[in-house]
Amino acid sequence: MSMKTRREVIRMLADQYKRAKSRNEKSAILDNAVKMLGCHRKHAIRALANPPALLPAKSKRHRPLAYQEAMPVIECVWEALDYPERYDRPEQVEWLNSIYALHDRYFNFCLPTRKLIGKERRGARVKKTFDTAKTPVARLIESGVLSSEQTQRLQAYPSSQDPLTLHNQLEMMLSRPVPSSTDTAEPVEAV
The missing domain is CATH 1.10.10 (Arc Repressor Mutant, subunit A)
Structure with missing residues (x-):
């Protein structure tokens, strides 16, 4: 029906x-x-x-937040940038891109996460089962969708990364003052 x-x-x-x-x-x-x-x-x-209306009310399409893991960093950046002011100067775009690059390396190579495998309800309680903690890159390598060349490159990359150093660099960049938006430089488009 x-x-x-x-x-x-x-x-x-x-x-x-x-x-x-x-x-x-x-x-x-x-x-x-x-x-x-x-x-x-x-x-x-x-x-x-309480019967429904014959025509359903038009509702907005709600999409899931695809960048939920990055929200803490994004909120720090917004706070540091006095959001919602516009930041489109070359030095500001460069600053944001460097923060995102550091965050991506830190999150994808250094932060293992556990994925939910299943839930089992026992009365009023729910028992959740998780797999072992792995980094997003490790999960990508295990999936088998990469070529052997790409796999070797990704496996060699984490050995050159120190998680503590990356974390400290990210914290230092977020604590630095944002480049001024009152410069006379020409605005550029964000990449």
Whole structure:
């Protein structure tokens, strides 16, 4: 049954439900709604008491936040930049790009994360099962989608990285004052 048809059926049954005089009539209408809609009785009661509009309200499309892991760094950058002021000077773009480059190296090569494998409900508690902690680069290498050349390059790269040094560099850059936006230099487009 399509959603449009479902809404029409609920509307029709809701009208009957409101006009029903006795408890037995309402019970029969609820039984019919449960059979037709394939839902629980409590849901049918709620749907018939407050039926949906025939045309659903237009809602914005909500996309998941793709950069959730980077939010702490982005918030620090916004705070440091006195967001929402515009920063499009060459030195500001260079500063932001250097912060993002450091953050990418630190996050992808040095910060292992655990991925959720499964959830098991035991009464009111939920037991979560995680895999072993691995860096995003290690997961990428294990996936087998890279060529042997790319794999060798990625495997050689972390040995040249010191996590503590990268972290300290990132903290130092975030604590430095942002290049001034009152310069007379020409604005450039962010890369």
